[in-house]
Amino acid sequence: MRQYLPVKKFEWPWSRRDNGQNEFSPLIPKSGAAKVEDEELGHVDNEYQTGTPSNQDHNSPTRIQPHYSYSLMDYFLKYFLFLCNLVFTVLGLVVLGLGIWGLSSKESFAQEKIGTIGTDPMLILLTLGFLLTLLCLTGCVGALRENCCLLKMFSVIVLVLITIQVLFAIVAYTVQDQIEGYLRSGMLAAMVGYQDDLDLRFITDEIQLGLQCCGADTYRDWEVNLYYNCSAPGVLACGVPATCCVDPLENGTVWNSQCGVGAQLMDEFTAQSVIFLGGCLGGISRWIKQHEGLIGTVGVVVVGVQILAVFITTRLLENIHRHKAHA
Incomplete structure (x- = not known):
């Protein structure tokens, strides 16, 4: 009778054998998404253990360039130079207008008088007014537009004028009798x-x-x-x-x-x-x-103003170059 009853054999835990392929077994190669996921997890685990990012050896850290901005003093120097040159530009135009008016009122441009125009005192006013207007207009536009070419031209011309004035003062002092x-x-x-x-x-x-x-x-x-x-x-x-x-x-x-x-x-x-x-x-x-002190003071002030203009122009040029380098 025993041979006709279905008897299911009970398997004890220690006697159980797993002959099938288990995907969690380290000896069995994984397939598909499980393999990719395991590789990514292992890669992250290695990074965590070593404490270094995976792309450290390939990409160098990016340095952020500092942004340079004008200070309040820079703006003050810029517009101070602009306003000073604007005032002297207007003054030069006035002198130029007086020179033209003087020559025109005397009909110095007439054909019979054109030969003696070189000795006309109004020609001095016209020349001084034109040069002063041209110089100050160069500094005015250069400061307003931050044009390095115009600012360099302005500073060079002012330096030449300072040199001429100093040399003229020295020569005038040494040859007083001839003067x-x-x-x-x-x-x-x-x-x-x-x-x-x-x-x-x-x-x-x-x-x-x-x-x-x-x-x-x-x-x-x-x-x-x-x-x-x-x-x-x-x-x-x-x-x-x-x-x-x-x-x-x-x-x-x-x-x-x-x-x-x-x-x-x-x-x-x-x-x-x-x-x-x-x-x-x-x-x-x-x-x-009687007015030696006043004349000397005026001369020093005039030369000092020109030196100050050169200093401000140089400072403004440095700021412009620094701003362009960090732009």
């Missing part, structure tokens, strides 16, 4: 053209009124003028301009243009009550000696 001779020649030339050139007349009158002088060395120097020469046929013969008179105003209101008539015929004792006897060269020398 006095040049001034005498210039004064006599202005007296010769006194009646023919309005600019020379204006300059001469202002010097004689301001310094209370007459002529270059003495009031008799006016004999070089064609109209004040004693051989002249006119009423001005042997006379001097009204700006040589001690009191050119009659009753303090009306300008007496005939107050110097016949003054060259008077002796010095009589003439001193009518006109100034001293020449303007002596007056210029006395004025320079």
Whole structure:
């Protein structure tokens, strides 16, 4: 009867054998996604154990470039240079306009006068105004647009001007006697053209009124003028301009243009009550000696302003280059 009953044999745990392929067995090769997943887990585990990232040997760490920004002082220097150059540009345009107006009002560009335009004092104003406008406009635009080329040009020109001014001051101090001779020649030339050139007349009158002088060395120097020469046929013969008179105003209101008539015929004792006897060269020398401190201060301030402009321009150029390098 036993042989007809289905008896299931019970297997004890220690007697159980697993002859099938188990995917968790380390001796059996894995297949498909399980193999890939195990490799990734093992790779991560190795990184965790070693404490280094997997791409450390392949990719170097990226360095972040620092960003440079302008400081408040940089902006101040930039716009300070811009405003200063703008002011001097306007001043240069005013001087240029005065020069053009002076030449045009005297019709110096006319064909019959174009040959003598080189000796016209207004040409000096025109040239100075043009150069000042061009220089300051270069610095103004260069500072506003941060143009390195214009700023370098501006600083180089200013350095050249500083050098010229310093050399001129040294030369003027060492050759004072020769400068006095040049001034005498210039004064006599202005007296010769006194009646023919309005600019020379204006300059001469202002010097004689301001310094209370007459002529270059003495009031008799006016004999070089064609109209004040004693051989002249006119009423001005042997006379001097009204700006040589001690009191050119009659009753303090009306300008007496005939107050110097016949003054060259008077002796010095009589003439001193009518006109100034001293020449303007002596007056210029006395004025320079009395204002030596002021002249020196003005010269130092002018040169100092130019040096400051060069310093600010150099600082601005450095900031521009630094900003471009970190951009």
